[in-house]
Amino acid sequence: MSDAILKVEHMTMRFGGLVAIDDLSFEARRGEITAIIGPNGAGKTTVFNCITGFYKPTTGMLTLTHENGDTFLLERMDDFRIARHAKVSRTFQNIRLFSGMTVLENLLVAQHNHLMRESGFSFMAVLWPRGYRAHEEEAVEKARYWLEKTDLIHRADDPAADLPYGEQRKLEIARAMCADPVLLCLDEPAAGLNPKESDELNRLLLSIREEEGLSILLIEHDMSVVMNISDHIVVLDYGKKISDGDPEFIRNDPKVIAAYLGVEDEEVEELAP
Amino acid sequence: MEYFLQQLINGLTLGSIYGLIAIGYTMVYGIIGMINFAHGDIFMIGAFISLIAFLILMSLGLTFIPLALLIVLIVAMIVTSAYGWTVERLAYRPLRESFRLAPLITAIGMSIFLQNYVQIAQGARVKPLQPVITGGYTIMEKNGFTVQISNIQILIMVLTVALMAIFSWVIAKTPLGRAQRACEQDRVMASLLGVNVDRTISLTFVIGAALAAVAGLMFLLYYGVIDFYIGFIAGIKAFTAAVLGGIGSLPGAMLGGLIIGLIETFWSAYFTIEYKDVAAFSMLAIVLIFLPSGLLGKPEVEKV
Amino acid sequence: MTDATRESAPAGGGKLAEAVKESAMAALLAFVLTSLMLGVRTVDAPGGLGLQYRWHLVIGAMVIVFVGRLLLKLFWWKEDGGAPAAVGAASGRFATLTEPLRKFAAPALVIFAFVLPFLPIADRQIIDIGILVLTYVLLGWGLNVVVGLAGLLDLGYVAFYAVGAYSYALLATHFGLSFWTVLPLAGILAAMWGMILGFPVLRLRGDYLAIVTLAFGEIIRVILLNWVEVTKGPDGISGIPRPSFFGLEFKRFGENTFHNFFGIEYSSMHRIIFLYYIILVLAMITNYVTMRLRRLPVGRAWEAMREDEIACRALGINTTNTKLTAFAIGAFFGGLGGSFFATRQGFISPESFTFIESAIILAIVVLGGMGSQFGVAVAAIAMIGGFELLRNMDWVKGFVESTFGIENFDPNEYRMLIFGLLMVVIMVWKPRGFVGTRMPTIFLGKERKAISGDLVKEGEG
Known part of the structure; x- marks a missing residue:
């Protein structure tokens, strides 16, 4: 069993009077795919937004540990610093691509921080273009690698907005990967995909885990995706964790069944063995 | 203290005028999300129409001032509304579903056009008007300093409060107000539910222009002198007021107007008159930096 | 020309009547707009302001609006009277050209x-x-x-x-x-x-x-x-x-x-x-x-x-x-x-x-x-x-003065007016500007194609 890459401890998030996340604790282990599931409004995306710094949790501690032992306290970091230093990449529930830029440009923007350093914050490269060229080619190669992996290479010069929905989802993942993450957070990557596409997605995610040795945190509604590829599942309902375990355990947990089927609380007691 | 009180009265008067113009900005912004840069010039047109209508009535021999002013008010509101309607129809409606900056540029173009139109039609020289409403009351007298409130100041404040009350009621209770709020929320959905969106937006411009006409008349009566350029600076101040109060909010516009009026007046009274605009604009920047959606605006939650 | 204009060209009697009615309304609006502003000029007079009436300008404005609107309605605008059909098509063609x-x-x-x-x-x-x-x-x-x-x-x-x-x-x-x-x-x-x-x-x-x-x-x-x-x-x-x-x-x-x-x-x-x-x-x-x-x-x-x-x-x-x-x-x-x-x-x-x-x-x-x-x-x-x-156009001066009999006509006064009007007209004509497309900054393939302006956002900041 591997160590935890992300530890969420006693995280609570309040919006005014509304408690969106209530004392949530869980771990995501290195090199595994962890799924967060739950009915609509359970607070899944809020968890993501806290991890990636777009929201600041009201209380709680989020610790990210790199393989070399560096730790980051995510709740104290700005969103872009989390992406940049803690190396957490994410996608969005409602796809956020740079729609007027080409697919390739999208992937180059993802390598911004690396390229900024190599180009002397761009301004040196205005005066001395030569030294930068090799770095840009390298970045294009990396983009090419991910485009081939996601079968988007033939669309490289098309504007991102022209891609069909399924390909936009894949492009967003490719873009997140170009930022060299250690933890990839995917917010409903299979939403709106047809069975064939979601099958492809499964394979892509598994290969990211196998070949890149990446840890993935995933929000998903599509149970076929969740059950097939997750190593570990966390179930939320009304901002609380109601279950946590491997797919087999979750499948048989009466509390999960109750949350999904909308059974009253008393009946849950009865259902429980 | 007396000096302070006097300045307070002056500031509230000026603020009322700004507030009335600001309502036009804030309503238009609320409903179609654009800065109607030409609105300041609509105000200027209102002032000119008032002046011309008043002079015509005088030349026709109407000497009963209250009646004359009432007619002037109505005429100015109608004609200025027509300008507001036409500007929307020609410069904004064709761009309704277009890019955000396009209507901003047409608005600036319209502003330039209207300024020069009035300059050509009426001449570039300032237009003076002898005081129409005179007299006033002395509120207190102390150490040889008198605090006065003139009749025109009373008129401006009363009229502003009355108009505010009427329009708050219109927005809250009438079908027009409901349609307006529906369009603010979601224009497509509103039209699917049978709201005539074009008409609602047109009416918003008409109301805004009518209020600007009132402000124009009051400006004319209060200062007694207008020119084709008054719209620009008053417009910017009023827009500042609308943003300061929280754009999209009617009470916010009024509050913002009063604050800008007070800041300007007090700054001129206690510091330097030259830098009164700097004071007003700095106040705007400071408020926005700490309260990015204005004083009474709804805070914008960033959706991720 | 486009389909819409071809359809509207053979206008029947009902259509003409409607067009005339609409144009009359527009002319009425023009009257409201110009009556006080153009029709009456405030002039400096001893002891205050005097008035000078210029009804010919109001009538002129009404005629121009009436005829202009009628022509637009009959030969340019789409059936439902909304957006000018030819404009969209023309600008599309313009872009490809x-x-x-x-x-x-x-x-x-x-x-x-x-x-x-x-x-x-x-x-x-x-x-x-x-x-x-x-x-x-x-x-x-x-x-x-x-x-x-x-x-x-x-x-x-x-x-x-x-x-x-x-x-x-x-x-x-x-x-x-x-x-x-x-x-x-x-x-x-x-x-x-x-x-x-x-x-x-x-x-x-x-x-x-x-x-x-x-x-x-x-x-x-x-x-x-x-x-x-x-x-x-x-x-x-x-x-x-x-x-x-x-x-x-x-x-x-x-x-x-x-x-x-x-x-x-x-x-x-x-x-x-x-x-x-x-x-x-x-x-x-x-x-x-x-x-x-x-x-x-x-x-x-x-x-x-x-x-x-x-x-x-x-x-x-x-x-x-x-x-x-x-x-x-x-x-x-x-x-x-x-x-x-x-x-x-x-x-x-x-x-x-x-x-x-x-x-x-x-x-x-x-x-x-x-x-x-x-x-x-x-x-x-x-x-x-x-x-x-527009600054030095003496011929305009001569032309206007001789044709309309207006004295001391100064075209320079109209420069900003035309400038403002053009800003509106050009923007309505081409909301995305003269060049509505975006050139990508890098290509993987050989072909270099621009991105349509409709896909490019303009930012919220």
Whole structure:
């Protein structure tokens, strides 16, 4: 069993009077795919937004540990610093691509921080273009690698907005990967995909885990995706964790069944063995 | 203290005028999300129409001032509304579903056009008007300093409060107000539910222009002198007021107007008159930096 | 013509009647609009204002509106009377037409700009207009970085232009620094102001940013106007030194003069042409730097920020710094433009730095097509060049005076009026600007195709 890459401890998030996340604790282990599931409004995306710094949790501690032992306290970091230093990449529930830029440009923007350093914050490269060229080619190669992996290479010069929905989802993942993450957070990557596409997605995610040795945190509604590829599942309902375990355990947990089927609380007691 | 009180009265008067113009900005912004840069010039047109209508009535021999002013008010509101309607129809409606900056540029173009139109039609020289409403009351007298409130100041404040009350009621209770709020929320959905969106937006411009006409008349009566350029600076101040109060909010516009009026007046009274605009604009920047959606605006939650 | 117009051309009786009715309504509206404003003129009279009635103008306006509306209705507008059908189609065709043209047009334009002073048409007036147009091209390109690329709406750009102009004027008149020393300094000072002003306001979004930048522009102008000890207030600063050509001055008499050194006859044109080339080179530098930056990480980040700021932050881009660089670079170019303006005029006063300047520069950027360098240049030529051409049109004067019997008709009065009207008309005609497409900054394949403007966002900042 591997160590935890992300530890969420006693995280609570309040919006005014509304408690969106209530004392949530869980771990995501290195090199595994962890799924967060739950009915609509359970607070899944809020968890993501806290991890990636777009929201600041009201209380709680989020610790990210790199393989070399560096730790980051995510709740104290700005969103872009989390992406940049803690190396957490994410996608969005409602796809956020740079729609007027080409697919390739999208992937180059993802390598911004690396390229900024190599180009002397761009301004040196205005005066001395030569030294930068090799770095840009390298970045294009990396983009090419991910485009081939996601079968988007033939669309490289098309504007991102022209891609069909399924390909936009894949492009967003490719873009997140170009930022060299250690933890990839995917917010409903299979939403709106047809069975064939979601099958492809499964394979892509598994290969990211196998070949890149990446840890993935995933929000998903599509149970076929969740059950097939997750190593570990966390179930939320009304901002609380109601279950946590491997797919087999979750499948048989009466509390999960109750949350999904909308059974009253008393009946849950009865259902429980 | 007396000096302070006097300045307070002056500031509230000026603020009322700004507030009335600001309502036009804030309503238009609320409903179609654009800065109607030409609105300041609509105000200027209102002032000119008032002046011309008043002079015509005088030349026709109407000497009963209250009646004359009432007619002037109505005429100015109608004609200025027509300008507001036409500007929307020609410069904004064709761009309704277009890019955000396009209507901003047409608005600036319209502003330039209207300024020069009035300059050509009426001449570039300032237009003076002898005081129409005179007299006033002395509120207190102390150490040889008198605090006065003139009749025109009373008129401006009363009229502003009355108009505010009427329009708050219109927005809250009438079908027009409901349609307006529906369009603010979601224009497509509103039209699917049978709201005539074009008409609602047109009416918003008409109301805004009518209020600007009132402000124009009051400006004319209060200062007694207008020119084709008054719209620009008053417009910017009023827009500042609308943003300061929280754009999209009617009470916010009024509050913002009063604050800008007070800041300007007090700054001129206690510091330097030259830098009164700097004071007003700095106040705007400071408020926005700490309260990015204005004083009474709804805070914008960033959706991720 | 398009289908819609073909359908409406054989208008039946009912349709005609409807058109007439609508036109009559429009004419009535015209009456309401013009009756008091055009029909009555306030004139100075002893003891107050007098009135002068001019009903012929009102009737004229009504007739024009009636006939114009009727013709539009019958021959131009779509069935349902809404948007002009031909406009959309025409602009679509225009875009495809200009696409291949652009490849050649841009270099052709540059070559033309470089040879212009040697062409036979180049008299002093033409070169002067050229200088003015190029100044606006430079400013447009500078603002394009902020508005077009980074998607930040800046309504106070003229502030940086003013900072550049006053930097040069003050440093030159007080410390005797030369134009060439001050030029980069003025740019850097303007950039610093850009950062100082930018830092607190970049948290704001959309129109809030617009109004605060406008406010800052006004604040700077008011300070220039009132800080009399330094800026001499409304009197302005005069006697600003002219630039020298590697130490050679453009004067009729003196030791180190241009014509003496080259052994040619003195001509006042030398200095004008020299100024022309200065601004041309400055504009070219601006263009080169911007085009380079667009292909570098910071430029891509600007555009990405315009497209989606949240996604940028999720990718680890520090959007505050990225916005600040856009502000600073834009301000830097504005500062260069300002210095040039000061040295060219020899005199500056706060009057040159009003909001209307910001509005014109912004209009050039938007009319040109946001983000397109070529479009901005075209828009600057069309707007400023066209505007200047309106200046000396004596034939219009003669024509109007003889045809309509109006005395003392002065076409110059109408320049701003037409200018404002054109801004509206062009914008309604082409909301995306002259060049509505975006060229990607890099290609994997061989084919180079532009991205339709409909997909490109304009930012919320």
